Amino acid sequence: MIYDCTDSLHKKFLFNREVKRILFVPYALHDRDSFTKTARDKLKTLGYEVDSVHETPDPVDAVRKAEGTFIGGGNTFRLLKALYDKKLVTEIRKTVLEDGISYMGSSAGTNVSTISINTTNDMPIVYPPTFAAIGLVPFNINPHYLDPDPSSKHMGEMREQRIIQYHEEPDTPCVLGLREARLFQRGKQTTEYEPGSDLSFLLTDAQ
Amino acid sequence: MIYDCTDSLHKKFLFNREVKRILFVPYALHDRDSFTKTARDKLKTLGYEVDSVHETPDPVDAVRKAEGTFIGGGNTFRLLKALYDKKLVTEIRKTVLEDGISYMGSSAGTNVSTISINTTNDMPIVYPPTFAAIGLVPFNINPHYLDPDPSSKHMGEMREQRIIQYHEEPDTPCVLGLREARLFQRGKQTTEYEPGSDLSFLLTDAQ
Known part of the structure; x- marks a missing residue:
């Protein structure tokens, strides 16, 4: 485990x-x-x-x-x-x-x-x-995942944008943003999971 | 230039x-x-x-x-x-x-x-x-340098702490945090420079 x-x-x-x-x-x-x-x-x-x-x-x-x-x-x-x-x-x-x-x-x-x-x-x-x-x-994790902050004056890329840039690269696995849990899959809609959700499907179906 | x-x-x-x-x-x-x-x-x-x-x-x-x-x-x-x-x-x-x-x-x-x-x-x-x-x-730069935010709930390392971690490694050059300008030198006090400051000494004395 x-x-x-x-x-x-x-x-x-x-x-x-x-x-x-x-x-x-x-x-x-x-x-x-x-x-x-x-x-x-x-x-x-x-x-x-x-x-x-x-x-x-x-x-x-x-x-x-x-x-x-x-x-x-x-x-x-x-x-x-x-x-x-x-x-x-x-x-x-x-x-x-x-x-x-x-x-x-x-x-x-x-x-x-x-x-x-x-x-x-x-x-x-x-x-x-x-x-x-x-x-x-069989997937990647982004710990301390933070949502984009529209009020931020920071000029660098936000977390979500960085993960999207990762998925612009070929053959990249899905990324689990660990706030509670936000799943990024290359070419698919980003999905939000509540605390306690069963994410065991990632172990076999993480592309 | x-x-x-x-x-x-x-x-x-x-x-x-x-x-x-x-x-x-x-x-x-x-x-x-x-x-x-x-x-x-x-x-x-x-x-x-x-x-x-x-x-x-x-x-x-x-x-x-x-x-x-x-x-x-x-x-x-x-x-x-x-x-x-x-x-x-x-x-x-x-x-x-x-x-x-x-x-x-x-x-x-x-x-x-x-x-x-x-x-x-x-x-x-x-x-x-x-x-x-x-x-x-002959030095490194950290663009979009941000000061630590005491109110942040973010659990990851702050920018300043990350640069200090870099300087825990041996033989690391000084780092210029480009907000306006904040200079980190391994083993020396961190220094603040106002906009317009002459930083040309970094070109010859950047260790």
């Missing part, structure tokens, strides 16, 4: 399996120690022990042995580059899709769980070897 | 040299014909003829022969990828830095004129071969 989290989804993550220890991935922020402490303190109150992948001598082995993996938010480019540098992209995909290990991502951690990071909102502060990501789901 | 334009700088572009014809680069938007028509109609009212690089059989040759080059705004990733695909990055750098040809960029066209596109606000809808850009100036 794959979750985009902020609060109560932590609990679902727990209930899904007999997860007692979570492998935390702090690569999206510069200060990995501080980020790990924050995550560890919070998850402890929810009953989990936390190992951080940056504290282990062998990150690939840590992923292979993890009961559950949680990738925290921050900068998506920095995160994806580190995941490739540590050779974790394929490993995480395998543990989730083949072994059924739980995965939870927050913001940047959600972006890297999709087909690609092409629809992140983040600044490209480092250059990853590709924008292709872990690919746990 | 290099200009970030929106309005009156068009005129400076003209006054700088005996420029009668401008080479327009519409790669940042999907509909290049429509974008060219908009630019052509506007620049005609200012007294210029416009050739668009996408209408020429040999873009490299068009850049070599241009009296002045204007790169329009849109998506910075799409623009930079197209500039590399057409082998124009080095050519434009040469014409400006060695031959003194005028360059004008708007938004994405400003980003690609700097060291790298690492501080663009745009969505990474395509994957360019590198984030290194034309490098007409």
Whole structure:
């Protein structure tokens, strides 16, 4: 199971399996120690022990042995580059899709769980070897999706326009804007989903 | 001379040299014909003829022969990828830095004129071969710079925080936030510049 989290989804993550220890991935922020402490303190109150992948001598082995993996938010480019540098992209995909290990991502951690990071909102502060990501789901996500603000004086492109520009490119997958949920499909009408909607069709029909 | 334009700088572009014809680069938007028509109609009212690089059989040759080059705004990733695909990055750098040809960029066209596109606000809808850009100036720019909005409910990172994250990476150049102008230097205090300020020191002292 794959979750985009902020609060109560932590609990679902727990209930899904007999997860007692979570492998935390702090690569999206510069200060990995501080980020790990924050995550560890919070998850402890929810009953989990936390190992951080940056504290282990062998990150690939840590992923292979993890009961559950949680990738925290921050900068998506920095995160994806580190995941490739540590050779974790394929490993995480395998543990989730083949072994059924739980995965939870927050913001940047959600972006890297999709087909690609092409629809992140983040600044490209480092250059990853590709924008292709872990690919746990056959679509892309735009976290923190915001509606266009007609009163804004900002001259740059608005979020919706950016996603439409993405769909001007050939062979682009659908994009789920996670406000509550707004689904962009290349060549189709954009659709709004209420909280609690069943979006499981995206797992098989996401083009 | 290099200009970030929106309005009156068009005129400076003209006054700088005996420029009668401008080479327009519409790669940042999907509909290049429509974008060219908009630019052509506007620049005609200012007294210029416009050739668009996408209408020429040999873009490299068009850049070599241009009296002045204007790169329009849109998506910075799409623009930079197209500039590399057409082998124009080095050519434009040469014409400006060695031959003194005028360059004008708007938004994405400003980003690609700097060291790298690492501080663009745009969505990474395509994957360019590198984030290194034309490098007409020894610093980076963040166009449409916005101050943090304390009332915002947006959960993603704010602009200032994103640029600070960029400077957490090693060997990163200074970043000029183009509102009026706000200068970010790695390890130094952020400085505000009023409109009309002389920023020419950036050309030699931009680390």
